[in-house]
Amino acid sequence: MPTIKLTVNAKPVTMEVEARTLLVDLIREHLKLTGTHVGCDTSQCGACVVMVGGQSVKSCSMLAVEADGQDVTTIEGMAKNGELHPLQKAFHENHGLQCGFCTPGVVISASDLLKKNPSPDEGQIREWLEGNICRCTGYHNIVKAVQQCADEMKGGA
């Protein structure tokens, strides 16, 4: 079994994994970080999105060994020192989540958008979230939350 070394939520991890282990299984089953979810088996729903090497990635469609040497951030790593990430705060304030199942993937994905485009317009936010399915919110408050966060981060900068 290959041994991989990576950083997950700023903690170093060294692990032996079967070569066929998916990154999402490493995260959920081995590291017990169950905030990353599995909502489909065809790489469409986005419930499993995490950051790998600064890019949002569907962790169900990546092997754990591919993350060797990388920096991985899951939803559990978003809040820093007990402070919610501005996006998490914005989702809370805008009621951007209901059942919460899609939420970790949506939040991580949106954080990648804001990194790449700090002032997205409504259409850009909606297009970016193409890979994240939410069945509860009708996306209305998700988009509002991302907009508010973008505005605040601009204001703060």
Next chain:
Amino acid sequence: MGKVIGERVLRKEDTRFLTGKGRYTDDLNRPNQAYAYVLRSPMAHAKIASIDTEDAKQADGVLAVLTGKDHADAGFGGLPCGWLIHNKDGSPMHEPPHPSLVADRVRHVGDNVAVVIAETKAQAKAAAQMIMVDYEELPVVPDITAAIADGAPKVWDDTPVGNRCYDWHIGEKDPTDAAFAKAKHVVSIDLVNQRLIPNAMEPRAAIGEYDPSTDDHTLWTTSQNPHLIRLLIGAFTMQIPEHKLRIIAPDVGGGFGSKIYHYAEEVLVLWASKVVGRPVKWTAERSESFITDAHGRDHISHAELAIDDKGKFLGLRVSTKANMGAYLSTFASAVPTYLYGTLLSGVYVIPAIYAEVEAVFTNTTAVDAYRGAGRPEATYLLERLVTKAARELGIDEVELRRRNVIQPDQFPYQTPVALEYDVGEFEKCLDVALEQVDYANFEKRREEAKSRGMLRGIGMSLYVEACGLAPSALAGAIGARAGLYESGTIRVNPTGNVTVFTGTHSHGQGHETTFAQLVADQLGIPVESVEVKHGDTSNTAFGMGSYGSRSLPVGGSALWKAGEKIIAKGRKIAAHILEASVDDVEFVDGEFRVKGTDKKMLFAEVAFSAYVPHNYPLEELEPGLEESAFYDPKNFTFPGGCHVVEVEIDPETGVTKVVDVAVADDVGKVINPMIVDGQIHGGLAQGIGQALLEHAKYDEQGQLLTGSYMTYTMPRAADFPFFKVGNHVTHCTHNPLGSKGCGEVGAIGVPPAVINAVINALEPEGVTDIEMPATPERVWRALNEAKKA
């Protein structure tokens, strides 16, 4: 502190979900847990000639392989249907058996054939592929049309008539025929309300655990109603007595109806845990969800509306065929009958209505309630018909609706189809929605769109739904095998904070916040001092769960009643301590005050005293401060409203873009407007999804063609604009809160508004009808057909 009903309180449950600390069933792992994989039929209809499990049993890591024969030998009962429908002639519906594993014949793709228990998920799945099943194919009934055809093959050999489950009717035929005989106009329509798949984002999962040392069974399951599951397992499928069976529905990732029902896997993991002596976990892959979660809708209807010379409705005749799938799921039989036929009067005065519904079996996944359940089908039929009538009569569709809508002074309004609406101001909802969408200037927008080569259309619908399921006496009279009250308990802790237990279940609706607001407001304490517990049969009294927009109007009312008992007891305690008569103690702003004096006790002081009593007159006053209540509603609640949609269609591609959605809903008294708006947004998205995108489609062989997110079109963020959510509220007259329920309104009202808008856009090109979902292909074809004609 105190008055928080109606406030936009941010959700208490958010922090755990936003930080990855939610606990959904698949996130839980029990010590020494094994895994289950269910082998499912690849055929829609076949005899199981033989099944050989020997190789699978020898495979790596396998602990047990169980088949339909083992299931029968174990003496388990089948999954029951909770609603008995009677045929026109009074005989009961046909109720086929529904074992958790089938032994002799499979009846739909996904039917449960065997279950493998192994050390790991991968081992269980690999071993399942080694089970040798010899199937002998049988002719397939893939849909309603095939089911009712002369000489159709039979899904069940013993159905008395064809593939019929029941033929039911409501209303009165003769007066309705008489209304048609004197009508000036008759407008008719043929409609398909297509099959949908609910697709909660969390796939179903279950963990069974049996402890031989105590004989306790525990089931963690993705359920909207854990007590109901306990009842069904206790009384029907496994006969485990309830005091030895605990059901926990932890965080649940959406339901929309699909997680109401008792599913085979719940039986299988409990059974398997006993067989292998270890906890057993099963988690659906999405492709399994597609073929095993109960589907929704699937009606074919013909309807006629009789209208007089003044444009007043005289009568409505409806004939509907409804697809049940291969088996009767828990609530399936009620959906096309009492949740559909009873709503056919809509918001209108229609003096005579007669509806017939024939439900049939097919070789497809079971169909049951999906967000709205029956009410979207009724609304779709009526609102398509009304718009069509307006077009054929040359009357403006707003005007035609105004002429026929039930007026506020007509309430309580008895419809010809059993329901008595208590209150509503539907025409006001129409005004508010039209105002929001700027209806007056629509033609200008159509012109402007035309200048860009786009076809713009506007459509609307008015709707009413029956929610707050359900008044038990009425439900029983119409075939429900259970009452549908709700329970609630308020436990005041010694230092004045409160733990609330509800028999409803939250899987996205935010009960932990809404119910906390309700109780905080009533008891005059801060929202932060109230914790709401649900989803575990070991800590709440019996409850019926969450569906049918019942949690607030029924479950909230139960809590309100419990709160009244708390206040009543608090007054007794305060009277004793303050040495006053109980009649002189009033509860105001969170304080117990002796009228006409300055003597008073804070709520927390009374709570403390209740738990450290020193000199209570024990004959009259027990220590402690905890009260429970059961609330059985007197009537259904009737949320209603108006949805208006504007679309733009690109005639080159047939792509329909929803450019504006304006709604005005009356959901009764609102506790948390932020949460209510969120519920409406979600319902609208599912309703627009039905109108434009979603369709569960089977081929001739009964194979689901849309069995993954690559083929079943889920709505994405870019499919919607922001929704304009308005309201015009009247209060429910018969529950203590005045609330009506809001979970389903979006999915009920909007599909006909979207399709009416699409037709409105296409009409100038000669298109007068389109089916759901109005996909680009359908729209493009309709435009091209019209061009040819």
